[in-house]
Amino acid sequence: ETELEEVLDAYRHIGTLKSKIPYGNGHINNTFLLTYEIPDGQEKRIILQEMNREVFKQPKELMENIIGVTSYLRGKIIENGGDPERETLNVVPADDGENYYVDSRGEYWRAYLFIEDATCYEQVETKEDFYQSALAFGNFQHLLAGYPAETLHETIPQFHDTRKRFNDFLRAVDEDKLGRVVHVRDEIDFVMKREGDADVFGDMLKRKELPLRVTHNDTKLNNIMIDNATRKGICVIDLDTVMPGLAMNDFGDSIRFGANTAAEDETDLSKVSSNLELFEVYVEGFLKGCQGSLTQTEIRLLPMGAKVMTYECGIRFLTDYLEGDHYFRIHRENHNLDRARTQFKLIEDMEAKWGEMEAIVRKAANK
Numbered sequence: 001e002t003e004l005e006e007v008l009d010a011y012r013h014i015g016t017l018k019s020k021i022p023y024g025n026g027h028i029n030n031t032f033l034l035t036y037e038i039p040d041g042q043e044k045r046i047i048l049q050e051m052n053r054e055v056f057k058q059p060k061e062l063m064e065n066i067i068g069v070t071s072y073l074r075g076k077i078i079e080n081g082g083d084p085e086r087e088t089l090n091v092v093p094a095d096d097g098e099n100y101y102v103d104s105r106g107e108y109w110r111a112y113l114f115i116e117d118a119t120c121y122e123q124v125e126t127k128e129d130f131y132q133s134a135l136a137f138g139n140f141q142h143l144l145a146g147y148p149a150e151t152l153h154e155t156i157p158q159f160h161d162t163r164k165r166f167n168d169f170l171r172a173v174d175e176d177k178l179g180r181v182v183h184v185r186d187e188i189d190f191v192m193k194r195e196g197d198a199d200v201f202g203d204m205l206k207r208k209e210l211p212l213r214v215t216h217n218d219t220k221l222n223n224i225m226i227d228n229a230t231r232k233g234i235c236v237i238d239l240d241t242v243m244p245g246l247a248m249n250d251f252g253d254s255i256r257f258g259a260n261t262a263a264e265d266e267t268d269l270s271k272v273s274s275n276l277e278l279f280e281v282y283v284e285g286f287l288k289g290c291q292g293s294l295t296q297t298e299i300r301l302l303p304m305g306a307k308v309m310t311y312e313c314g315i316r317f318l319t320d321y322l323e324g325d326h327y328f329r330i331h332r333e334n335h336n337l338d339r340a341r342t343q344f345k346l347i348e349d350m351e352a353k354w355g356e357m358e359a360i361v362r363k364a365a366n367k
């Protein structure tokens, strides 16, 4: 509470504070909604966030990424005749002109304009929601296609370096700290058999066959604001994990969790599959949003993106299980193993449907 007072004091230029309430369902940052009265007598709403320093070790670099990307988006949105206050996040500087405020405990805070008349939905309820999210994240790619992605900081180093994840996994198997390897021989075999998948993208990137893109890396529905009047996705928010990466990674991760017919930790694997109908919806929305910004190679590799992201995620769950569950929080015994198994089941299912997935992408690309 006292910290908050100190922070509010650093943003006095916005206006007269009328109210402050904890806000939203974010799991990473500490979010507040502030309402100010501004000189013309109107209300102005602001989102104030205490950044999670446990997860983000480089808050300054992170804010540099956000400023870089949102300034660029602002320019593009204005060029397109859009509304830059609703179609991108806008950082509101503190009284001293800085884009963030460091409190006396050393915690980092930042403020954004509140996006009015729009809602964040927690769960995909209809195909249309999933389509809107695909469209919004595709459009994000499109608007940022000319951004020099290599100038962004890698705030979580090697986040989607699948080869590194694979090597970490090998080390965990080798060390077998908790003696769990004996329980997961089949799962280890499953990962080993697909080792080649860990290098597909990395090798192509080295050969310069893939462009480095601005990626979002947390492409959930609730990181999009949906316009209340039109029900269209208008703004991609939660830019903490914006980093240089590959278009297929954002796409693939969305499919990994969004097209799964069951929960990520479902223990009845017969319920787990990758829904082709949802896959198609997402492909169509994503490609439409991208408006021709992707290369033919990137488009062709979209199914591979889904597989590699699922593979990488499964590897990480299994590695954490082997190392004693210190990265992903568990709520029951073998939770990370259950999670790994759903990912591997999804991969098997994708492999069985590979031809269909490729056909869906070809069809959507030719529309």
Ligand code: ATP
Pocket: 023, 024, 025, 026, 027, 028, 029, 030, 031, 047, 089, 112, 113, 114, 115, 116, 120, 218, 222, 223, 237, 238, 239, 240
């Ligand atoms: P996550 O768990 O998705 O990582 P987070 O803790 O990083 O979330 P955000 O997604 O940045 O937090 O914000 C939390 C919630 O606050 C959002 O889901 C949204 O409802 C709301 N929100 C954030 N920024 C804005 C904004 N500029 N305008 C309106 N609402 C916002």
Ligand code: MG
Pocket: 026, 027, 222, 223, 238
């Ligand atoms: Mg969020």
Ligand code: MG
Pocket: 026, 028, 029, 218, 238, 240
């Ligand atoms: Mg977040």
